[in-house]
Amino acid sequence: MSKVSIRTPDIVIGRLPIYLRVLEHIASNGTRVTSSQEMGEHLGISPAQIRKDLSHFGEFGKQGTGYDVVYLRKQLQRILGLQQDWDVALIGAGAVGKAIMRYAGFRGRGFHIAAVFDNDDSKIGRKINNLKILHVNVLKSTIHQMGIRMAMITVPSEQAQKVADMLVEASVEAVLNYAPVNLIVPPEVHVQHIDPVVGLQHMTYYLSSYSTLTQG
Amino acid sequence: MSKVSIRTPDIVIGRLPIYLRVLEHIASNGTRVTSSQEMGEHLGISPAQIRKDLSHFGEFGKQGTGYDVVYLRKQLQRILGLQQDWDVALIGAGAVGKAIMRYAGFRGRGFHIAAVFDNDDSKIGRKINNLKILHVNVLKSTIHQMGIRMAMITVPSEQAQKVADMLVEASVEAVLNYAPVNLIVPPEVHVQHIDPVVGLQHMTYYLSSYSTLTQG
DNA sequence: TAGATTGTTAATCGATTAACAATC
């Protein structure tokens, strides 16, 4: 029996970007050293969990001292593959797409929108943020040519699945979907959803009488 | 020993809006009856988990048949407190705030942006979507007057915590935060984050060499 | 040195799944 290497749980991977965000926040205060205790307070997560999560990837701290903020941040960036920026394609140059194009928060956190597509002829050739809107019929060729591996979908719900199929066909491996529908893609393609309504609905449960009337 | 009523796990509550979204999708196809099997296929969730989750709240299906789509949808809406729309305040009338104001996806899913605030004098009094931008110095009084219980934060990161403090002071109970910082609020206040970068960073882990070189 | 905090183990806790009687 050889030792079996255990794959790091996805739920742990999902917390790493949050840890990274906290470290960026702490660093922006000029703080040089932090601890699992301090990070946990920012996040409402137990210090033990943070240490356990990090232990999947190595030893990054010093007993008695804690973690060097800059060093741990670099390590997390390396683990998440954020040493260089990733080119991302955006499909859908409507209101949401435009807002994302103009959103400054991607640069500096590992991402760069490198191509924009739409199917509305009247939009093709126009520029958003100095980037020409391309027709979706050149999506596959452009994505291949540019070596793009990630995409964001900002088209209306009815068209989201069709766009997802095109992206899969173009060998895109990761999709951030802003349309409030659940995409069906092959298992090797990663999908994350951005749906503000889901977050709001989650919270209304606790604000409405249901939880308090029927439970604690 | 009296029977102890177990509080439904938060992770279950978090899946209900997803189930609701799938039901809306299924209903939009004109389908009348569905099953845990079919819902699970849409979501990549096991049928057993869906049934278990629903069983926390009652019995909504028929053996041998499945679930009436319209009925189950109504029940989920009731459980989540979505029988009526919730008024939501939005703080930050910048690019992100404007895009959200114009986003059509809130109406019809339980939410209505009822007030917009900013601290930029040049914006006060202007209208977005027919709603006058108010100064943050009337935030507390307006929110009280209108009975608003939820808010969205779309201000720059540096100001997000300050705004969160104001919202807590105004007795807001639930906050959807678009700024990429972790807010510190009292435990009775609910917070959800919208940070597209977190979703992207989660996926780059799997696209980068780290996971494949060191693991599976 | 004394105090603090890590990394890790073992125990606990909680969530998911498999299986099946009930029944439409």
Add this chain to the structure above:
DNA sequence: TAGATTGTTAATCGATTAACAATC
């Protein structure tokens, strides 16, 4: 009736936490 699918129990699986030796 035969087939399908629910709701629920018990078993399994996995994640979190408590505790502490190691050590800065």
